[in-house]
Amino acid sequence: MGAPRHGGTRMRWLLGAAAFPALFLGLVLGMAELPEFGDPGSPASTHVSPRFIEDAAAETGAANMVTAVLADYRGYDTLGETAVIFAAGLGCLVILAAAGGRPNPPAPGMSHPFGSVILDTATRILVPVVLLFAVYVLIHGHISPGGGFQGGVLFGSGLIMMRLVWGPAHEGGTHRPDVTAFGPSLRGSLILACAGILGYAGIGLAAMAFGGEFLNYGTLPLGSDPAHVRELATLGIEAAVFLTVAGTVGVLFDTISIGMRESGVPLGSDRGPRE
Amino acid sequence: MTTYAFAAVLFTLGIAGMALLPNLLRKLLAMNVMQVAVIVFFVSLAFKDGATVPILGQGGDPQAAEFMNPLPHTLMLTAIVVSVSTTGLALGLLVRIRSRFETLNERQLLDKLR
Incomplete structure (x- = not known):
């Protein structure tokens, strides 16, 4: 860090040429001690996971064991992960939008309209399909690959696609007067994300209110079959995760595009001097 | 071993x-x-010879040997989305750095900071 201005470069590459092959060798040597690839008797496959595999469907009503583990057995962990994602969105908001001195700036898209008929038509056709597929991935997460995280990211990517082609989602924001901007503004995305994380914690607290532990959904008064109750609560959790992820993706995109417009130069053009 | x-x-x-x-x-x-x-690495730890994806088919009594380990898949599912968000936050920081110091080159940044 306190190195002289340009003297450190050669030293750094020499050091790297020695250190990183050594690191690689160490990793490979360590991996020689790991159980064979695909060994059904490896410790990872014999301790907790048999219980998940054999009992998950009967206990939680979810045929997709990954969803069962994610939203039910390890629901507390997933609450933390969701909070991390939400915090990343908030952090970006504080770094870029709030520090810019404008309390509630309108959400700009990327600054320039593309104005192409092909792009415009392709977006009109693709975006509804993407958004609908996102909701399908969320709802079908019990019985096929999918769930809140995947669906939320898909939904967010659909929103980003519209922002990129049609511009920001505020009044008069579209580049094409005949196209109405759709999708939440920055404020709307933030509200979505908040609703998601609050809903997640709320389902956990509701389970406590009915006499169970935090996030132990079995006690919720949603029916008599415990597996079915857990299935419904899992769907609620996945929907909350969906909202948080979709909202956070929107917040991240909007704040970064605000920041890029204010700094004036797109990030990609910075190459820096090469020596 | 190859995947490791x-x-x-x-x-x-x-x-x-x-x-x-x-x-x-x-x-x-x-x-x-x-x-x-x-x-x-995590997903390859979940692999079991002769097992299928951890999604229960029609009925039956699931045996542990028939399905891959769902736990690493779960952990990595959240890890991917968390990595998306942390990348977004890092990009936000980069935009800030770029607008304040007009460079993203580490050496130039260190020069400007001293």
């Missing part, structure tokens, strides 16, 4: 990129490569 070695290659490339590349944006991309290495 592949994960090791990716991990080494990622760490080397983070340490050696001068541009902060490239350091961030290298960090993403490193995260992918960890994901490859």
